[in-house]
Amino acid sequence: MKSPKIVASITTAVSLALAPSVAQAAGPSQPLTAAATAKPSVDDRGKKVVKHARKQLGVRYKTGSSNPRHGLDCSGLVVHTYRKVGVKLPHQSSAIRKSSKTRVIPRHKAKPGDIIWSPGHVAIFTGKGKVVEAARGFKQKGVTERRVWQRPPTFLRVAG
Numbered sequence: 001m002k003s004p005k006i007v008a009s010i011t012t013a014v015s016l017a018l019a020p021s022v023a024q025a026a027g028p029s030q031p032l033t034a035a036a037t038a039k040p041s042v043d044d045r046g047k048k049v050v051k052h053a054r055k056q057l058g059v060r061y062k063t064g065s066s067n068p069r070h071g072l073d074c075s076g077l078v079v080h081t082y083r084k085v086g087v088k089l090p091h092q093s094s095a096i097r098k099s100s101k102t103r104v105i106p107r108h109k110a111k112p113g114d115i116i117w118s119p120g121h122v123a124i125f126t127g128k129g130k131v132v133e134a135a136r137g138f139k140q141k142g143v144t145e146r147r148v149w150q151r152p153p154t155f156l157r158v159a160g
Contacts (some may be wrong), residue, residue, distance in 0.1 A: 042157070045085055046113025052084040053077065053124040053132040059143045061136040066091055072143055077134040078115055078122045087158055093122045102156040115156040116148060125155065 062071025066079040079091045097117045112127035123133035134143045
C-alpha cells in the first residue's frame, strides 16, 4: 500500500501536468496549483467579451437599458457584456471612462474586448478596426458590428 505522502505527490504532479481544469475539478481537498488559480489573460477574457457582445447583434436600441430582452443602449451593451465575464461596470459612458476598473491605453496596445470611449458613447472593440456597438443614428439602429468611426478613438482596458 502506498503512503499518503506518495499519493499526495502523485496527485500534485498529475494536477500540474494536466492543466488548470483538472486541478479545479479535483476539489478543495486537493492542492491547487498557481495555474489553477490564475486570472484569465486579457486575450482570453477579450475573446469572451467579443463573443458575448456579438450575441447581442440585432438587439434593438433602448435608452437606459442593459437588458437585451428590452433593448440596449451603448453603455448597457458594455455593462451587460462585461457582466457576463464577471466584471461590474457603471451604466453610463462617462462613468465607465472614470471607473477605477478602467484605464486608458494607447491604440497600438488595444486588444479585442477593450472598450472604445468617446464623449457620450462606448463600444466593444472586436479587433481589425471593428466594434460592436448599440446606436440610434440615422444609418444604424440597435446593436451592430461596424468599422471604428471615432477619430481618434480612446481605448479603455478593463482591469481584473
